[in-house]
Amino acid sequence: MAVGIVATFVSGLTPATAFAASEPAAVASAAKAPLRHYAQQKPQWQRCDAKNPATYQCATIKVPLDYSDPGGKKIDIAISRLRASSASAKERRGVLLLNPGGPGGPGLNMPVHPDVNLPEEVNRRYDLIGFDPRGVGRSSPVSCGLTDDEQDLERPYKAETFAKDVKWARTVADKCRARAGDTLRHLTTRNTARDMDVIRTVLGEKRISYLGFSYGTYLGAVYTQMFPRRTDRFVLDSATDPARYGRGMFQAMAARAEPAFTRWTEWTARRHTTYELGRTPAGVRKTFWDLVARADREPVDYGGTLFTSDAIRAQRAMFSRVREAASWVTGLKKAAEGKTRTPAPSPLPPTSARDVPSDNNAASAWAVLCADTRTSWPRDPEQYRRDAIRDNTRYPLSGDFESNIKPCAFWKPGSEPRTPVNNTVRALILQNEWDPATPLAEGQAMHRALRGSRMVTVAGGEGHIVNGTNSCADRSATLYLTTGRLPAKDLTCRAPESP
Incomplete structure (x- = not known):
């Protein structure tokens, strides 16, 4: 795997100079003054909407599209804040950034989202910070002009439709390149991690804590690699293998x-x-x-x-x-058998935020995934055909779905290689045994990559995302976030038996 440049920020720098640490020398020397300008932003907080508490506030800050050219094009990052409920400065720990996953998942409403289960002990100590990652939601959203059919990635392999699938993958890549090519190469996890550090600096914090779900665990792990001295208490819920991230x-x-x-x-x-x-x-x-x-x-x-x-x-x-x-x-x-017309359970379609293109979720997801991992995707369509046929035999339930061709086969590389994750930062990983999206082995691989981490496995735990589903795992996360104490060793919690 190609090794990207690891940015390590030096502790003790003031917000005005925090960005002048050890990115590549050429970038750092050219970027000091422009990046200081980003650090000195003052968010204009205002109530996010009428349906949520007045204490839930939103603002927009600027970041460089290309961090190697900080004086160039700027983009918006939408952030939100729900202040710590405790008025005691001694009790307040700092900020807890939240990410729902994706890539392509908007996170602006995470501080007030009903599915985010945080106990009062955590809410008392942290300002909860939500944000839409770059290119997503209200953060300079990207669009490729994709039709509903072009946004559908559920494409099983069939010999008679494979040519159509190849055309679909190429069309998505071509439309994205034509509509937003100059932007797409900078929609990477590394740049989103840098945006998180801008948020940290703008908020006046020396370090950040973090709760990330699914893809958000990879984003959090990349932040720990790039900014280990800015990392405080990180909880990674339903983790992906950072080495297999991609195809x-x-x-x-x-x-x-x-x-x-x-x-x-x-x-x-x-x-x-x-x-x-x-x-x-x-x-x-x-x-x-x-x-x-x-x-x-x-x-x-x-x-x-x-x-x-x-x-x-x-x-x-x-x-x-x-x-x-x-x-x-x-x-x-x-x-x-014609015995019933019982309605089938089906998820509600996602709703778009105001002024967000209808294809933003798909466009931003492909942009980040493909820019991050372009080298893990074969260029030859016949390789996908062979792999789909092989995996349909190995894994008849869905092997051909997962190995069939995707738009990343025709994507241009991102602005820099992805980040190998390998550090000793302390973090807590939560994982269900029966997670269909980030399987248990993926979380175990993340645990090995973050050598200072502890892992809480929910034996018999079902579904994707642990938060709020298991009291034992929730207690471990609460203890860590409120006291900084990780379990003495990896912990196994048990899911309650089904009645």
């Missing part, structure tokens, strides 16, 4: 889906009287694949949605939650 991340999900599916067949077979999907794991497996074959001949109308065989397989993440999956497959089976 390997997709392929890891396919590999983990198979044991999750096997576990589901075993759980469901023991409850045949409830779900009637099979008395043995083999029987449950046969019921599912018979449904897939039936839907291949004629889509199943379930709750007004037509499920093709591929659309059924696309629900692969559901099998990490055994009860939900059993209920869903039971409903699908009854619908296929």
Whole structure:
């Protein structure tokens, strides 16, 4: 792996000079004065909206699009703040930056988001800071002008449609390059980490604490690598392997889906009287694949949605939650047999913030992922064909989905190589055993890369994201954020047994 330049900021610098530390000498010498200008910004805080508390405030700051040319084009970064509830300066710890994941996930509303479960002990000590990463949401949002179909990445491999998939991947890359090419190469995780450090400096803090989810764990790990002396207490919830971030991340999900599916067949077979999907794991497996074959001949109308065989397989993440999956497959089976029209559970479509392009989530996600990891994606479409055929055999639930061609195959490289993560910064990693998006092995790899970290594994924990789902894991995170004490050794919590 190519090694990027690691920026290490020296402790004890004043906010006005904090940016003049050890980026490359040529950059640092040219950048001192312009970066000092960014450090001296005074955010103009105002109430974010009428539906949230008046104490939830928003502002916009400027950062350089290209940190090697800080006097050049500037972009906006939207930030938010919910002040610590304690009025005691002695009790206040500092700021806790929040990131929801992605890449491409807006985080401005994280301090007031109902799914972020932080106890009062944490709220008393920290100003909660949300932000939309560069290119996302209200932070100079990018658009590629993508249609709804072009935003759909769920493309299983089929010999007869592969040429169309290659055209889709090339079209997305070409449209993004034509619409925002000068910007896209600078939408990288390294630059977002630098933006976080601008936020730190503007807020007058020597160090930041952080809670990041999913991709946000990778962003947090990159920050610890670039700015170890600016890192305070970092909680990484549902971590990805920093070495496999990129194409390997997709392929890891396919590999983990198979044991999750096997576990589901075993759980469901023991409850045949409830779900009637099979008395043995083999029987449950046969019921599912018979449904897939039936839907291949004629889509199943379930709750007004037509499920093709591929659309059924696309629900692969559901099998990490055994009860939900059993209920869903039971409903699908009854619908296929014409016995019920029970509405199918489906997620609500994401809503766009005001003035945010409708394709911003997809455009910014591809921009960051492809710019960060361009070298991990083969250029030859035939390589994707071979890999998809191979992985469809290895991992029949979703191997071809994950290994099929993506826009990164045709993307131009980002402005710099990605960051190898390997340091001794203290951090806390939280991980469910049955996480479909960032499998357990991914979190374990992050733990090895952050050698000063501790890991809390929720044995039997289901689904993506630990926060708020397990009291044992939550206590460890609260203790760390409020006292700085990590567990003495890696800890295993247990998920409660399903009733």
